[in-house]
Amino acid sequence: MQRLLEKRLVFVAGKGGVGRTTVAAAVGLAAARSGKRTIVCEVARQERMSHAFRREGAGFRETELAPRLFGISIDPDKSLEEFLVDQIGSRRLASLLFHNRIFDYLAAATPGLREMATIGKVWELAQLERRRGSDSPYDLVVVDMQATGHGLGALRTPRTFADIARVGPVRRKAEMIDAFLRDRGQTGVLAVALPEEMPVVETVEFAEALRRQMGLELDLTVMNAMLPERFSRADADAIEAIDGAHGAPAVAAALRAAVSEHHRARAQRAQLRRLRAELDGEVVTLPYLFQPDLGLAEWQRLSGELERRT
Numbered sequence: 135m136q137r138l139l140e141k142r143l144v145f146v147a148g149k150g151g152v153g154r155t156t157v158a159a160a161v162g163l164a165a166a167r168s169g170k171r172t173i174v175c176e177v178a179r180q181e182r183m184s185h186a187f188r189r190e191g192a193g194f195r196e197t198e199l200a201p202r203l204f205g206i207s208i209d210p211d212k213s214l215e216e217f218l219v220d221q222i223g224s225r226r227l228a229s230l231l232f233h234n235r236i237f238d239y240l241a242a243a244t245p246g247l248r249e250m251a252t253i254g255k256v257w258e259l260a261q262l263e264r265r266r267g268s269d270s271p272y273d274l275v276v277v278d279m280q281a282t283g284h285g286l287g288a289l290r291t292p293r294t295f296a297d298i299a300r301v302g303p304v305r306r307k308a309e310m311i312d313a314f315l316r317d318r319g320q321t322g323v324l325a326v327a328l329p330e331e332m333p334v335v336e337t338v339e340f341a342e343a344l345r346r347q348m349g350l351e352l353d354l355t356v357m358n359a360m361l362p363e364r365f366s367r368a369d370a371d372a373i374e375a376i377d378g379a380h381g382a383p384a385v386a387a388a389l390r391a392a393v394s395e396h397h398r399a400r401a402q403r404a405q406l407r408r409l410r411a412e413l414d415g416e417v418v419t420l421p422y423l424f425q426p427d428l429g430l431a432e433w434q435r436l437s438g439e440l441e442r443r444t
């Protein structure tokens with residue numbers, strides 16, 4: 135984790151619902167605690183971060199949520215407008231173009247234009263020299279990625295775009311971003327997985343694709359939501375051996391539940407061993423928190439666990 139916090143840009147990747155937003159928030163909190171000016175970017179317009187900090191509506195603005203911790207929800211259209219301003223060099227002209235219907239046709243005809251603008255915004259946030267001199271630089275940018283293909287498509291966008299553009303300033307910018315993303319000294323990737331068969335398989339596949347297509351390694355993998363192992367095998371065998379049929383039904387049900395959870399926890403450990411065997415990088419676990427909805431307090435707790443365990 136310490137190595138991860140030394141980077142300028144960290145992507146939190148994973149399939150839908152595995153806990154990307156939770157882990158991105160936990161990493162952001164840990165980084166800010168360690169003294170780094172940090173920003174967590176959401177790319178799916180969910181604004182979960184600002185919501186948890188009761189700063190709803192912060193949206194596309196960089197907003198300080200806690201000391202040294204900032205949040206932003208990256209809007210593809212706003213990013214595109216910014217991208218145009220930079221390329222054209224005039225806000226008025228760019229705005230005129232952007233709000234022209236012809237532009238919609240242009241954008242639709244250029245595959246990946248919005249994705250390019252989005253990753254361009256993330257890259258811009260990670261630069262020591264910001265676009266506007268009045269913006270202060272961040273030490274670390276944490277990106278809560280899209281779920282599709284673990285977000286690998288977004289990382290590949292600048293390369294694809296540079297190839298399409300072939301020449302000119304857009305190509306140069308895309309190549310610059312691509313080089314930054316492939317630089318392990320600057321860019322880190324954290325994968326989030328769940329201790330189940332398919333998520334483990336998908337995480338291993340993601341690590342391979344990341345290496346093949348970007349030349350990057352997973353810097354850290356978080357196995358999220360691990361159930362506690364409450365009993366030793368001997369205890370579990372003893373519980374299972376109790377013939378609950380003669381006791382109170384509630385007791386019998388509780389015993390069955392305990393045994394069933396024990397089996398699930400053991401199956402999860404097996405998946406964890408598999409993941410560790412198949413990945414070269416570090417795999418750290420986070421506990422399942424028995425709470426209906428995780429908020430700031432739980433993120434703080436998971437953030438502390440991450441720090442302790444890595």
Ligand SMILES: Nc1ncnc2c1ncn2[C@@H]1O[C@H](COP(=O)(O)OP(=O)(O)OP(=O)(O)O)[C@@H](O)[C@H]1O
Pocket residue numbers: 148149150151152153154155156157281358359360420421422423424425427428
């Ligand atoms: N360790 C955990 N213990 C208990 N609940 C968790 C844990 N991690 C995540 N959750 C819960 O699981 C749900 C999904 O987590 P989260 O939103 O972080 O995942 P995500 O990968 O960002 O999902 P999405 O694909 O919808 O963006 C949330 O309700 C979250 O509070």
Ligand SMILES: [Mg+2]
Pocket residue numbers: 154155156278
């Ligand atoms: Mg999310």
